[in-house]
Every structure is written in structure tokens, then in C-alpha cells.
Amino acid sequence: MLNKLKEVYRAVAEGKEAALTFTADGEEYLRSFHPPERLILLGCGNIGQELCRYAADLGFTVTAVDERPAFANRTLMPDAAEILCSDFPDAIRRLQITERNYVCVITRGHRFDADCLREILPGAYPRYLGMIGSKRRVALLMKQLESEGFGPDALKRIHAPIGISINALTVKEIAISIVAELIQCRRAGLDRRSKETRLTAEDIDLRLLEFLTCDDVPKALLLVYETSGSTPVKSGAMMAVDKVGRTVGTIGGGCGEGAVLKDAYRIIGSGTQCTVTVDMSNDIAEAEGMVCGGEMKVLIADVSP
Numbered sequence: 001m002l003n004k005l006k007e008v009y010r011a012v013a014e015g016k017e018a019a020l021t022f023t024a025d026g027e028e029y030l031r032s033f034h035p036p037e038r039l040i041l042l043g044c045g046n047i048g049q050e051l052c053r054y055a056a057d058l059g060f061t062v063t064a065v066d067e068r069p070a071f072a073n074r075t076l077m078p079d080a081a082e083i084l085c086s087d088f089p090d091a092i093r094r095l096q097i098t099e100r101n102y103v104c105v106i107t108r109g110h111r112f113d114a115d116c117l118r119e120i121l122p123g124a125y126p127r128y129l130g131m132i133g134s135k136r137r138v139a140l141l142m143k144q145l146e147s148e149g150f151g152p153d154a155l156k157r158i159h160a161p162i163g164i165s166i167n168a169l170t171v172k173e174i175a176i177s178i179v180a181e182l183i184q185c186r187r188a189g190l191d192r193r194s195k196e197t198r199l200t201a202e203d204i205d206l207r208l209l210e211f212l213t214c215d216d217v218p219k220a221l222l223l224v225y226e227t228s229g230s231t232p233v234k235s236g237a238m239m240a241v242d243k244v245g246r247t248v249g250t251i252g253g254g255c256g257e258g259a260v261l262k263d264a265y266r267i268i269g270s271g272t273q274c275t276v277t278v279d280m281s282n283d284i285a286e287a288e289g290m291v292c293g294g295e296m297k298v299l300i301a302d303v304s305p
Contacts, residue, residue: 042065045108065095110133135161205248238251
């Protein structure tokens with residue numbers, strides 16, 4: 001297990017994807033590690049500001065672009081990982097959009113929208129490409145771009161008008177409709193049932209992985225590999241503990257985590273692994289304040305050197 005975790009850590013430290021396979025209850029499971037998706041916001045107006053906040057909270061690494069210094073700044077876009085004050089075509093060239101990126105064209109006018117699409121479409125097609133605008137204006141722009149030689153198939157893939165239809169009216173509601181569409185695209189084609197062998201959580205906690213893979217003291221990995229009902233975390237949640245009681249990460253906290261830690265201390269240094277079921281739906285759990293009411297299975301594995 002330790003060697004596998006070291007391979008994962010080396011890969012994600014270089015910004016690459018990685019995966020950890022392990023066996024529990026006779027079944028092979030996969031815990032993926034994906035770097036945060038990059039969301040490029042072309043436009044830092046009112047909708048862009050709200051969208052930046054919501055998307056960053058969902059784990060997207062946001063790059064915000066606007067040619068106006070009054071909008072492309074840290075005051076209005078505090079949650080952006082990167083802010084470019086530049087004209088849109090130049091910024092798009094500098095950003096080198098890839099197939100893994102998400103792009104929202106939310107400029108202040110269709111002239112700028114068109115400039116963005118003219119620069120984006122000849123290159124790598126992003127995983128998500130959305131453009132704001134009314135149905136009538138979107139149709140007119142698509143017709144114009146098709147007349148300029150852009151293929152209809154590429155134009156049809158653009159999410160325009162942007163966002164899921166939820167009858168949104170306010171700026172915040174429109175931003176929520178857009179981020180909902182980002183989530184829909186992010187999760188497309190993925191089966192995330194509670195007993196799926198490909199685990200739900202795919203985030204990267206570098207501090208946790210570094211703690212697990214350093215060779216200073218023996219430690220144990222706690223990994224949620226199956227859930228049912230309402231649980232505080234999803235499958236793939238990870239935690240580590242060493243023999244002196246230091247912990248990094250969480251598998252939900254509370255009494256359930258405390259009970260699993262007792263088993264983890266026994267595993268440390270043994271070279272073995274075990275599985276524990278945490279039941280949050282029985283009378284004892286209710287008496288101890290476990291309000292979730294579900295069940296989760298946790299792998300505990302020694303990762304000592």
C-alpha cells in the first residue's frame with residue numbers, strides 16, 4: 001500500500017492524474033485522483049463574479065479574464081486562482097485551452113463573444129463551452145459564425161444560451177444555473193451509486209498524501225470505500241493517523257470517526273489491513289448524536305515503512 005501511495009503522490013505533485021487500486025471484502029476498488037478542473041471565465045461582470053465564487057467553492061480552479069481593469073481585479077474576483085486583464089483573443093492564446101478545461105463566454109456584448117469563439121473554436125475543444133445570451137441573439141451569432149466557415153457540429157456543441165433552464169431571473173440565479181450545467185458536464189457518464197467500485201471522491205489532498213508517504217513514523221490509512229443511506233462523507237474520503245496520534249484528513253468526524261480510529265491504532269505497524277462498518281442508523285448511534293442515519297464501510301490499512 002505504501003508504494004502505491006508514493007506513486008500516487010509523485011504523480012499528483014506533478015499535476016498528473018493518478019489512481020489507487022485496493023481490495024476490500026474480496027472486491028477490487030478504484031480511488032481516482034484528479035487535479036482540479038480549470039474553469040475559464042471570459043468576462044468579469046456581475047454574473048462572472050457570482051459564478052467565480054460558486055465554482056471555486058465546488059473545487060474548480062478559476063481563471064478570470066476581462067479587458068477592463070475595473071473588473072479584472074482581486075477585489076471583485078477574490079476566489080479566482082488567476083486573473084488576466086487583457087483583451088479576450090490574446091488571453092485565450094496565452095491560456096492554451098485544452099480538452100479538460102471548462103469555458104464560459106460571459107462578456108458584456110456579442111461582439112466580444114464572437115471574438116472569443118473565433119479564437120477558441122480552431123483549437124482544442126474544451127470539455128465544456130458555454131455562451132450567455134438570449135435565444136435570438138445566440139441564433140444570430142451562430143448563423144454569422146457558420147457563414148464565416150465554422151462547422152455546424154462544433155457550433156452545436158456550444159451550450160448556448162448558457163446554463164440549465166430553471167427560470168432564473170436574478171444574477172445569482174443565473175450563476176447557479178450555469179454552475180449546475182458545469183456539474184452536469186463534470187458528472188456526465190459517471191455511475192455514482194453508493195456501492196459502485198469506482199469511488200465518488202476524486203479530490204487531491206497533497207498534505208494528506210505527503211503525510212501518508214513520508215517515512216518518519218508508522219501510520220495507517222482510513223479510506224471510505226462504500227456508503228449507504230445518509231453519510232457525512234462519500235466513498236473515497238480519506239484520513240491518516242500515526243502512532244503518536246497525529247491525524248490528517250477526515251472521514252466524517254464525530255463518534256463514528258472516533259470508533260474507527262481505535263481500530264486504526266491497532267493496525268499501525270502490523271503490516272495488515274481490515275475493514276470496519278460504521279452504522280449511523282442504530283439506537284446507539286442515535287444516542288451518541290449520529291444524525292446522518294446511514295452506513296459506511298472503511299478500509300484501514302497499515303502504511304508503515
